Amino acid sequence: xxxxxxxxxxxxxxxxxxxxxxxxxxxxxxxxxxxxxxxxxxxxxxxxxxxxxxxxxxxxxxxxxxxxxxxxxxxxxxxxxxxxxxxxxxxxxxxxxxxxxxxxxxxxxxxxxxxxxxxxxxxxxxxxxxxxxxxxxxxxxxxxxxxxxxxxxxxxxxxxxxxxxxxxxxxx
Numbered sequence: 001x002x003x004x005x006x007x008x009x010x011x012x013x014x015x016x017x018x019x020x021x022x023x024x025x026x027x028x029x030x031x032x033x034x035x036x037x038x039x040x041x042x043x044x045x046x047x048x049x050x051x052x053x054x055x056x057x058x059x060x061x062x063x064x065x066x067x068x069x070x071x072x073x074x075x076x077x078x079x080x081x082x083x084x085x086x087x088x089x090x091x092x093x094x095x096x097x098x099x100x101x102x103x104x105x106x107x108x109x110x111x112x113x114x115x116x117x118x119x120x121x122x123x124x125x126x127x128x129x130x131x132x133x134x135x136x137x138x139x140x141x142x143x144x145x146x147x148x149x150x151x152x153x154x155x156x157x158x159x160x161x162x163x164x165x166x167x168x169x170x171x172x
Contacts, residue, residue, distance in 0.1 A: 053078065054078050117132050
């Protein structure tokens with residue numbers, strides 16, 4: 001008798017399974033799926049790499065070519081969304097994509113290359129054009145000339161200006 005009651009209950013409830021993978025499945029709002037970098041929005045600031053706990057995002061400079069490389073390896077990602085939270089330009093977005101199995105490891109890598117600025121004094125590449133322009137928007141016009149100097153040359157120039165001001169106009 002217990003089995004008949006169970007069968008009756010199952011018939012009254014109806015189907016409770018999904019037709020996945022033969023039909024698409026609806027993911028809930030706020031689902032954290034595959035992160036994707038929009039190369040047109042990325043400024044190369046490295047905030048994402050600094051915030052990534054498993055170091056799925058790596059940023060390094062190829063000084064010979066004058067290129068900053070942002071390398072994202074999906075195999076290390078824990079989908080914590082910290083990269084999305086810290087990106088100042090919303091270049092990294094978590095999608096609703098969750099079917100990430102692949103036969104090729106190349107599908108797990110995303111590489112973004114950005115051209116770097118060369119210092120006006122020493123000629124060394126030090127930051128990306130996009131990042132310098134993004135930061136220059138926040139500065140008053142009189143300070144924007146220093147943006148195209150590497151940190152070392154900027155420090156030297158600033159110390160000369162400060163010592164000139166302290167010396168009453170005489171170069172110390």
